Amino acid sequence: MFRAIFSIGFLQIVSIAIGAVRTKVFAVLLGPSGFGVLATIDQLVLSVSQFCNLSLPDTAVKFLSRGHSISEEQFQKSYAGFIKALISLGLLATLILLIYLPPNLARIDPQLGKYRAPVSIALLGIPATMLLVFLVHVLAARQRAIASVLLTTISAAVFALFGMVGCFLAGISGVYLAVVPASSVFVTGIVIYARAKMGLRLHVPSRGNERGIKINREIIETAVANYIAVGCYSGFLLLARYLSITNLSEEAAGLLQAGLAIALSIGAVLGPTNMLYLAPYLNRVMPVETKVQSVDKFLPQLILLYCLGALPVLLFPELTLRILFSGRFIDAIGILRVLLVWQCLFQVAGIYQQLLIGLDDVKAFCLITSAGYAGAATLCIWLVGR
Structure with a gap:
């Protein structure tokens, strides 16, 4: 288990390094204004993809993992159902957005x-973006967690290479003219x-209507719960940024963003171990006691690795901020320490959230997650307003 967690973390570091190189090249070639436009377009496409996929890639982990533990035939049926749904969603979303967004872009921004x-x-590129996330989860559901993260790393390298070449040849448009076909x-x-x-086809004959109806109901419940959880998380971070810039100052918003960037980067190294290693295992067919025991073994190792990654930042926060940002961000030391503790608790909470999903208690998962973010939002509003 420790080897798998370490390997996934290492590959994530490689992916982050690739992203840093991509960012550096784009910043040099495009300058501040062009880089800002590129980042905005990237965020727009990413947000639309996450909104339109209805959390099906995350939901697929549960049902693909369960199907794989039952039989290869059940896994193939789940794969065929999910990939056809995502292809349909991706194409439909792309068509609607192409009709609506470009003509109204000036009104929006x-x-x-x-x-x-x-x-x-x-x-x-929306359909390819949605399908890539799903295919990564397909490998994870087949108990090939390291291969799934390796696929993410390879795709990041390929897209970064094509993007940098396109940027060099044709600027912002060249990035997408190169990356979209490549993806x-x-x-x-x-x-x-x-x-x-692996024998995974797009169409597999289905048998047993009653079983299909039951699975469809479970899929909807799980997808809705995941969708709400992702929405609450994104909404809370947006609220924190909004309150900092409106109730405090632009400088406070910048300090908050600096602390968030560091804390989220450390969390991003180990975060995929939860989704791509632990979650597929917890959603397999096995006794409840076995699932709980696996969490008890997984949790201390994840916390240990997180603490090892966060320790240098905690010991040398000023040096970290100077290297990654500048001396003007030294005042972010206090919020940085708080955010590092928050990210550790966030990783722990994520593990138990996956346990609830693995125990088929998605309603409790949704209720607890929503209540937690609602409480955090209320506390945030109260503290900022003091």
């Missing part, structure tokens, strides 16, 4: 109004590979 072409090209071909290749090597 005047600064982006003159970038209709790159936005339109970027929107064409589509890359994802198509993975689907073909999955069919050739």
Whole structure:
């Protein structure tokens, strides 16, 4: 278990390093204004993809893992159902957004109004973006967690390479002219590979209508719970940023963002071990006692590795802020320490959230998560207003 967690963490560090190189190259080639536009378009496409996938990639982990523990046939049925649903959602979302967004882009954001072409090209990459996340989870559900993270790392390297070449040749539009076709071909290749090597087809004859209805109801319940949890998390971070800039100052918002960036980066190294290693295991068919015992073994190792990663930052916060940002961010030391503790608790909470999902108690998962974020939001509003 420790080897798997360490390997996943190492590959995540590689992915983060690739992202840093990509960011550096784009910043140099495009300058502050061009880089800001590119980052905004990237965030727009990412947000739309997350909104339109209805949390199906995350939900798929539960049912693919369960199906794999029952039989290969059940796994293939689940795979076929989810991938067809995601293809349909991706194509439908792309079509609707291409019709609505480019003509109205200037109304939504005047600064982006003159970038209709790159936005339109970027929107064409939504289906591939959604399917790539799903295919990563497919490997995880087959108990191939390291391979799933390796796929993420390889895709990050490929897309970064094509993006940098496109940026060098044609600026912002060139990034998406290179990345969108590359991502589509890359994802198509993975689907073909999955069919050739793992026998995963897009269509599998179904049997037993009653079983299908039951599974569909479970899928909807789990997807809604995941959707609410993701929405609460994003909403809380948005609220924190909004309160800091409106009730405090722009400088306070910048200090908060600096602390968040460091804490979230440390959490991002180990976060995938929860989703790609622990979650698939907990959702397999096995006794409840076995699932609880696996969490008891997993938790101390994750906390140990997180503390090892956070310790240098806790010991040398001023040096960390100077290296990653500048001396003007030294005042973020206090909030940085708080956010590092928060991120540790967030990782622990995520483990027990996956346990609740693995025990098929998605209603409790949704209720507890929503109540937790509501309480945190209330506390945040009260503390900022003091």
